[in-house]
Amino acid sequence: MINLVTRNIIRFLVLVLFQVLVLNNIYLSGFINPNLYILFILLLPVNTAPPTVMLLSFFIGLSVDIFSDTGGMHAAASVFLAFCRPYILKLLSPREGYEYITEPAIKQLGFTWFLVYIFMLVLSHHLVLFYVEVFRFSEFFYTFAKVLLSTVTTVIIIFLVLFLVQRKKE
Amino acid sequence: MRNLFLFIWRHHFIFLFLLMEAVCTVLIIRNNNYHFSAYLNSSGALTGSIYAGFNAIAEYFSLKEVNEQLSTENARLRAKTKYSFSVYNRGLFRIGKNVYRQQYLYLEGKVVNNSINRRNNYFTLSIGSEQGVKPGMGVISPDGIAGVIKDVSAGYSTVMSVLHKNTRVSVKIRKNNYFGTMVWDGTDYRKATLLDVPKHVELTRGDTVITSGFSTLYPEGIVAGTIGSFTKDQEDNFYVITLNLSTDFGKMDFAYVVVNLYGVEQQELENRSDND
Structure with missing residues (x-):
């Protein structure tokens, strides 16, 4: 078992490279671009201090920004996600708390918990990302459709990756 | 003062978020x-070389199409050379230095990174300031216009694609010279x-639209x-026209940077009359 810090560093590098080299070249029906890299933030241990999560989010967002020439849009969206994360964790906390759990995993917390957790956070990220990118309200509903479709796509891809990776650990 | 610090400390998470x-x-x-000039972008040394390395593998998949595109362009250019024209009236025409001056040069660059799905799209070219690229130069693809140079490093340059919020290109309809944006x-x-x-203006579907110069x-x-x-x-006196772009941004492999040898001169002159 690799220790927690090394595992997260590897995850950071792999997800950023996969995002900029592979996923940024994928356009489903012309405009849906899955953002898998935020899986890094979602999978940080539950008891990580929120300010730490926020700094890490900023850096992973900024890394993606540097590669895709988007200034600080991914960083802004990721920081917002990190801001929402503690509140959503509190909202969804199971009766016995998270004490014995390190990283969020489908097996321990259940499929429904995981789906709600990921969907809400991905939605918060994509809302900021797409509205900052467009930055005008004349295209409001078109952008909103884009947000919803991209959120669903990202959630599906996150689950596919988790099923592939988390099964192998057993 | 102490209360202020206490307040900030109590809500440090929100303040960190805002910061x-x-x-x-x-x-x-x-x-x-x-x-x-922003330095955190894909024309940087590390990011540029990662993209160039990845592109070296990916470019094999499109070799056939690139070859076809280049040979069509070669044919078109061959038709424009001096040897494709025969002289039919020696008395009237004289082609020489006094009549023509070279105004445009083209620098060829490989597209190493590209995006089309965002609201504001950019692509990266594998030529930079060492080859003479400067911010603000136009970029064309073999099929049509492509964008404007935004930023350059020694070996790479980022291009603001036509697919961008701030794009405003002055164009005209070829058959009747009416211009638009x-x-x-x-x-x-x-x-x-x-x-x-x-x-x-009378329009027909399929009319070609070209740059106005x-x-x-x-x-x-x-x-x-x-x-x-x-x-x-x-509401007003203008058409709303949808154009089918001639450049396929989805599969762009090469692009040319346009060097306008008299561009600075034209701009300086125009600025001078704007100031009056």
């Missing part, structure tokens, strides 16, 4: 600012919008696209 979003906002604004509305990477063409970016006559559909705006 970091402020940093992000500064980064976004710097990036959008056209002349502000081309913008991109962000919905489809194969289509753009042509504005400011007066309603009395008014700006210093592109030479006159570079194809921008063809007219796909058009409607008359009820």
Whole structure:
């Protein structure tokens, strides 16, 4: 078992490279671009201090920004996600708390918990990302459709990756 | 004062959030600012070489198409050389230094990174300031116009694609020379919008739209696209025209940077008359 810090560093590098080299070249029906890299933030241990999560989010967002020439849009969206994360964790906390759990995993917390957790956070990220990118309200509903479709796509891809990776650990 | 610190400490998470979003906002604004040279982008040494390495593998998959594209272009250029014209009236024509001057040069670059699915798209070329690229130069693809150089490093340059919120290209309709402005509305990477063409002009679907040559970016006559559909705006006197872009941004492999040898001279002159 690799220790927690090394595992997260590897995850950071792999997800950023996969995002900029592979996923940024994928356009489903012309405009849906899955953002898998935020899986890094979602999978940080539950008891990580929120300010730490926020700094890490900023850096992973900024890394993606540097590669895709988007200034600080991914960083802004990721920081917002990190801001929402503690509140959503509190909202969804199971009766016995998270004490014995390190990283969020489908097996321990259940499929429904995981789906709600990921969907809400991905939605918060994509809302900021797409509205900052467009930055005008004349295209409001078109952008909103884009947000919803991209959120669903990202959630599906996150689950596919988790099923592939988390099964192998057993 | 002590209470203030206590207040900040109690809500440090929210303050950290606001601080970091402020940093992000500064980064976004710097990036959008056209002349502000941002250094955190894909023309940097590390990011540029990662993209170039990955592209070296990926380019094999499109070799066939690139070859076809280049040979069509070669054929078109061959038709324009001096040897393709026969002299039929020696008395009247004289081709020489006194009649023609070279105004445009082209620098060829490979597209190592490209995006089409965002509201504001950019691509990266594998040539930079060492090859003579400067911010603000126009970029064309073998099929038509492509964008404007935004930022350069020694070996790479980033290009603001035509698929961008701030795109405004001065174009004209080839058959009758009426000019308009081309913008991109962000919905489809194969289509753009042509504005400011007066309603009395006769249009047909399929008319070719070319650059006007008014700006210093592109030479006159570079194809921008063809007219796909058009409607008359009820409120004002102009058409709303949808263009089918001639450049397929989805599979761009090469692009040419346009060096306008008299561009600076034209701009300086125009600025002088603006100041009056």
